[in-house]
Amino acid sequence: MKKDKRLINGIEFEVYSLNTLVIGTGAAGYNAADTLYDLGQKDVAILTEGIRMGTSRNTGSDKQTYYKLTLSGNTPDSVHEMAETLFKGGGTHGDIALVEAALSAKGFYKLASIGVPFPHNRYGEYIGYKTDHDPRERATSAGPLTSRFMTEKLEIQINNKGIRIFDGFIAVAIITKDGAAIGLLAVDAARQESPDMGFTLFNCTNIIFATGGPAGMYLTSVYPPSQTGGSGMAFEAGAEGINLTESQYGIASTKFRWNLSGTYQQVIPRYISTDREGNDEREFLDEYFEDKGRMLDAIFLKGYQWPFDPRKIENFGSSIIDILVYNEMQIKGRRVFMDFMSNPACAVRDGKFDFGMLGSESYNYLKNSNALFGSPIERLAHMNQPAIDLYMNNGIDLSKEYLEIAVCAQHNNGGLRGNIWWESNVRHLFPVGEVNGTFGVYRPGGSALNSTQVGSFRAAQYIAANCKDEPLAQDDFIKAASGTVGKVFERxxxxxxxxxxxxxxxxxxxxxxxxxxxxxxxxxxQEAENALAESIADLDSFEEKTVAGNRREIAEALRNRDILLTQIVYLRAICEYIRKGGKSRGSYLVSDENGMLPLEKLSEDFRFSLDSGNLLKKACVVSLDATGGGLKFNIDWEDIRPIPTGDNWFENVWNSYRRGEIVK
Ligand SMILES: Cc1cc2nc3c(=O)[nH]c(=O)nc-3n(C[C@H](O)[C@H](O)[C@H](O)COP(=O)(O)OP(=O)(O)OC[C@H]3O[C@@H](n4cnc5c(N)ncnc54)[C@H](O)[C@@H]3O)c2cc1C
Structure with a gap:
């Protein structure tokens, strides 16, 4: 890597030149840099807004899951069968599903060998369990903080190799030339008050873009607060998005962001709402359920039916709870809490929970857990004390206070579109990890973490083999970059x-x-179209209406613009899906006046019908053309590619491999 200083419009900027710049220090970014180095490309550096920021480093769940090929026991499994599972989710390309499956064991064993504590038995079998949308027992876990362990162990590899990390740099624009990425413009947050406002240029042959999910778009979110994402700059550079409509949402606490799945729901807490000031407390679910036993069962089932799923609404299914929480907050403008201190009033007979009101599934679960007693907090302490400790360690005492909740954004299945080497349509730009739209409508739990390792490996493998060129000569780079730099600097x-x-x-x-x-x-x-129009109007007046109190806030202001661009492209995809006739599927409900109303007391806006599945064989691809001043969208519905069944005769593959024809 070389460092230089160059003048653009009379301002001197620092310019670093190198083969590959990786953006992001999540599980994907770290693995990309580490693998690239191992494969021989040592001219690599990482840029991150903060080493300890992002989803991988700061999130977790009861048992944070990692999905891979079965590596234990006597049940059969195969790469193609796992690919089928990933493919079955709908909207997922078969070749990508096959790569995810083929490399899952490799990614997993690397993590295990660098010290991520995945449990194995005395014989070295990495025992699995069944996760959602999983026909086998392919899931494993290193505990509640699997992804944190992954980043910590990978970071050690990076440091041991001496790979430079530009820490505290916020990427703001991808520089392109003739349809290829040639560099990056970032702000060094520590130098925003200098004449160049901290703007720093990276002249690189390749960018591995590992900026994570687009968390900054949402108000109610269980992504960690430090994760905002950076997809907007990729869209602005012409990168295509795929399956942007497909995200996962569920009930989570908001003061400390954590998924409220598993035992938190199985102990059947009280759901209450208040006005904005905390007055006028009500057990708001009661008024929608005539049969209160069904209500208690729906709460219980949220435990293992965590993500909102429109297929689980009808007949008082568990996802009705997510709808009622949303209705209370977004439509009525109230606040919603879970209360573990008291039992739901409707269940109390003679001062005790009447467990006879429960259906057999909930009753038997609590009975088998010896938990047919007491209050929710007492049952929780009995079944899962660490679940209480976790909140206590984050300043919330569930035995003394209500827990504020919302239906929160958790994961984006879609994202930037990549090919089987995770390269986007903008050549030399490789989105890896959650920012890449690897998945479609449904995916097995834990496959997101697998994808961080597989995608980053693939991009590194491709770059090491095919993209070894030096970056552009400085003069050529500066000439190509000056338009973007001038525009952003002026903004x-x-x-x-x-x-x-x-x-x-x-x-x-x-x-x-x-x-x-x-x-x-x-x-x-209607709502999506209005929101899109408002977002575009906000973008048009962005520079005029944004006030940064001082220069140290410039990067944050530019981050707002990135979020806005991301929001615009995502909303455009949502409008397109609904206009095309798309109905409720995945983890969202689409209002349909000819559909069914989940509950009579809800407004007509909640009428919905389930998607017929016709669109599962297509994926919506959206991109932005911002070159001509205004915004233009390109939309395409591409056919889903099947799982390849090519020539797998060993001698033939070996020959191609030796001739260097595989990684192409
Ligand atoms: C509550 C919760 C529970 C989850 N549980 C599971 C689970 O059990 N199993 C599973 O498989 N998945 C799970 N996921 C999803 C999974 O954790 C993420 O998909 C994965 O960690 C994303 O990794 P990543 O490396 O792609 O991105 P991240 O870990 O988010 O890293 C992104 C990096 O890019 C940096 N960055 C972003 N923008 C910029 C910018 N403009 N400039 C500089 N740097 C930037 C960030 O600071 C960060 O370092 C869960 C997610 C959540 C929120």
Missing amino acids: AGRIASNHGKSNIIEKRLAMQARMTKAGAHIRSL
């Missing part, structure tokens, strides 16, 4: 010179509230 200057009190947080909250209302788990064409 930053304008924002910095707008007088007044900073409105960056206020603007971000407004954008996020819009997406949570119109582009999360409850959708309608």
Whole structure:
């Protein structure tokens, strides 16, 4: 890597030149840099807004799951069978599913060998369990913090190799030339008050883009607060998005962000709502259920039916709870809490929970757990004390206070579109990890973490074999970059010179509230179209209306613009899906006036019908053309590619391999 200083429009900028820049220090980014180095490309560096930021480093769940090929026991499994499972989710390309399956064992064994504590038995078998959408027992876990362990162990590899990390740098624009990525513009947060405002250029042959999911779009989110994502700059550079409509949402606590699955629901807490000030407390679920036993069962089932799923609404299914929480918050403007201190009032007879009201599944579970007693917190302490400790360690005492909740965004199945080497349509730009739209409508739990390792390996393997060129000569790079740099520098200057009190947080909250209302788990064409129009208007007036209190906030202001661009492309995809006739599927409900109303007391907006499955064989591809001033969208519905069944005769593959024809 070389460092230089170059003038653009009279301002001197630092310029680093190298073969590959990896953006992001999540599980995907770290593995990409580490693998690339191992494969011989040592001219690599990582850039991150913060080494300890992002989803992998800061998230977890009861038993955070990693999905891979079966590696224990006597039940048969195969690469193709696992690919079938991934493919069956719908909207997923078969060749990508096959790669995810083929390399799952490799990615997993690497993590195990660098010290991620995945449990195995005395004979070395990595025992698995069954996760959602999983016909085998392919799931494993290193505990509640699997992804954190992954980043910690991978970070050690990076440090041992001496790979440079540009820490505290916020990527803001991808520089392109003739349809290929040639570099990056980032802000060094520590130098925003210098004449170059911290803007730093990276002249590189390849970018591995591992910026994670688009968390910054949502107000109610269980992504960690430090994760916002950076997809907007990729869209602006012309990268295509695929399956952007497909995300996962579920009930989570908001003060400390954590999924409320498993035992938290199985102990059947009270669901209450209050007005904004915390007054007028009500057990709001009661009024929608005539049969209170069904209500208690629906709460219980949320435990292992965590993500909102429109197939689980009818007949008082568990996803009705997500709808009622949304209705209370978004439609009625109230706050919603779970209370573990007392039993739901409707279940109390003679001062005790009447467990006879429960259906057999809930009753038997609690009976088998010896938990047919007491209050929710007492049952939780009996069945899963660590679940209480976790909140206590994060400043929330479930035995003394209510837990504020919302239906939150958790994961994006779609994202930037890549090929089987995770290269986007913008050549030399490789989105890996959650930012890549590997999945379609449904996916097995744990496959997101597998994907971080498989995609990053594939991109590194391809780059090491095919993209070894030096970066552009400095003069050529500066010539190609000066347009983008000039534009962004001018934008930053304008924002910095707008007088007044900073409105960056206020603007971000407004954008996020819009997406949570119109582009999360409850959708309608009208709402999505309105939200899209508002977002585009916000983008048009962005520079004029954004006030940064001081220069140190420039990067945050530009981040707002990235979120806005991301939101625009995602909302456009949602509008397209509904206009095409797409109905409720995955983890969202689409309002349909000819559909069924989940409960009579809900407004007509909640009428919905399930998708027929016709669109599962297609994937919607959306991209942005921002070159001509205004915004233009390109939309395409591409056919899903089947799982390849090519020539697997060993001698033939070996010959091709020796001739270097495979990694192409
Ligand atoms: C609550 C929760 C539970 C989950 N449970 C599971 C599970 O059990 N199993 C499973 O498989 N998956 C699970 N997931 C999903 C999984 O954790 C993520 O998909 C995965 O960790 C994403 O890894 P990543 O490396 O792609 O991105 P991240 O880990 O989010 O890393 C992104 C990196 O990019 C950096 N970055 C972003 N934008 C910029 C920018 N503009 N400039 C510089 N740096 C930038 C970030 O700071 C960060 O370092 C869960 C997610 C959540 C939120």
